[in-house]
Amino acid sequence: MINKKKDTELRNNLLSGDWVIIAPARSNVPRGNNECPFCSLKDQEEPVLIYNNGKVVNDKTKWTTIVIPNKYPVFTPFANECSSEKESCFKMRTPGHHELVITSNHDKNISELPIKRIKEIFDCYQSRIQILKKNKLVKYISIFQNCGEKAGASQKHPHSQIITIPFIDKELQMIISNSKDYFERNNKCLHCEIIEREIRDKQRLVLENNTFIAYVPYAPKFTFQIIIAPKKHRSLFEDIAEEEKIDLADILKKAINKYKKKLNDYAYNFFIYNSPNDNKDHSFFHWYLILIPRIGYMGGFEVGANMEIITRYPEDQAKILK
Ligand SMILES: [Zn+2]
Ligand SMILES: [Zn+2]
Numbered sequence: 001m002i003n004k005k006k007d008t009e010l011r012n013n014l015l016s017g018d019w020v021i022i023a024p025a026r027s028n029v030p031r032g033n034n035e036c037p038f039c040s041l042k043d044q045e046e047p048v049l050i051y052n053n054g055k056v057v058n059d060k061t062k063w064t065t066i067v068i069p070n071k072y073p074v075f076t077p078f079a080n081e082c083s084s085e086k087e088s089c090f091k092m093r094t095p096g097h098h099e100l101v102i103t104s105n106h107d108k109n110i111s112e113l114p115i116k117r118i119k120e121i122f123d124c125y126q127s128r129i130q131i132l133k134k135n136k137l138v139k140y141i142s143i144f145q146n147c148g149e150k151a152g153a154s155q156k157h158p159h160s161q162i163i164t165i166p167f168i169d170k171e172l173q174m175i176i177s178n179s180k181d182y183f184e185r186n187n188k189c190l191h192c193e194i195i196e197r198e199i200r201d202k203q204r205l206v207l208e209n210n211t212f213i214a215y216v217p218y219a220p221k222f223t224f225q226i227i228i229a230p231k232k233h234r235s236l237f238e239d240i241a242e243e244e245k246i247d248l249a250d251i252l253k254k255a256i257n258k259y260k261k262k263l264n265d266y267a268y269n270f271f272i273y274n275s276p277n278d279n280k281d282h283s284f285f286h287w288y289l290i291l292i293p294r295i296g297y298m299g300g301f302e303v304g305a306n307m308e309i310i311t312r313y314p315e316d317q318a319k320i321l322k
Helices: 024-028 115-132 170-186 191-200 243-263 302-307 314-321
Strands: 009-012 019-022 049-052 065-069 087-088 096-103 139-147 161-164 205-208 212-215 228-232 268-273 290-293
Touching: 009 212, 049 115, 049 268, 065 115, 096 115, 115 161, 115 212, 115 243, 170 191, 191 205, 191 212, 205 314, 212 243, 228 243, 243 268, 243 314
Parallel strands: none
Antiparallel strands: 009 019, 049 065, 065 096, 096 161, 139 161, 139 268, 205 212, 212 228, 228 290, 268 290
16 A cells, blocks of 8 residues: 655664655656746745845846755644654654745856856755744755756756755765864864865866865765865855855856766756854864765665775876866
């Protein structure tokens, strides 16, 4: 018998310890429909933030970047009123938020937008993080963009997504724990150390501006993966300064253009690793953005061992991208 329930449920795999999100509402997401739902915004949820030419406005008919709750959310804030308690050690029903950050131009992704438009996307991330982190049930705010069908985008119209999670995922937990260990042993931020080395070394450096660098990691998880990080130590994305947002827009645009020009296929994902919202001190952690082109497919070994086989040296990948 098919389960008629539509609520999102978080289930824990007892063997691996991994959390899985069961979100039946997501099965209704329309794909490749003729009329773009983001150009007109009719039948969409009410916007929570509207930008028009660099300014926050109220008029939802004139916008350059807009934030709306997702019509097909992974989580909804309404579960808030019901319960957030752990039903058991392997199941969680939980409130959350799932929002979309949409830029007005249907045909232009980040690589084609002017810097001031890309900056508006970061303005939206920043102010939504500041609001959403006030909810104490929100332990992490995941921000990402999928561009292209191969990257999992259900709509061609460029948009990014913000999803709040009631815990910190395993991968980020490991990154934070390694950063903390390093800081305790050396009294220095691990990522600051890596950034200094990449700037000195230049072998894997792809781009650099006043406040950001873009480099291929020493041991990347995916071929042509790029990490974009602030050069100065910053633990919280939401503390980003105005001029840093312009530099980030500049370097991200150039990095995506590298994929466009140097790789044939440039479907990509990017996501941000930021400090969690769990009331702990994360001042040792250095936020960063990860950009991944979707070339190739994962085989059995990659999926099973969670370990990518990279066929090109990261130093050579950087050379190609440069
Ligand atoms: Zn559109
Ligand atoms: Zn640092």
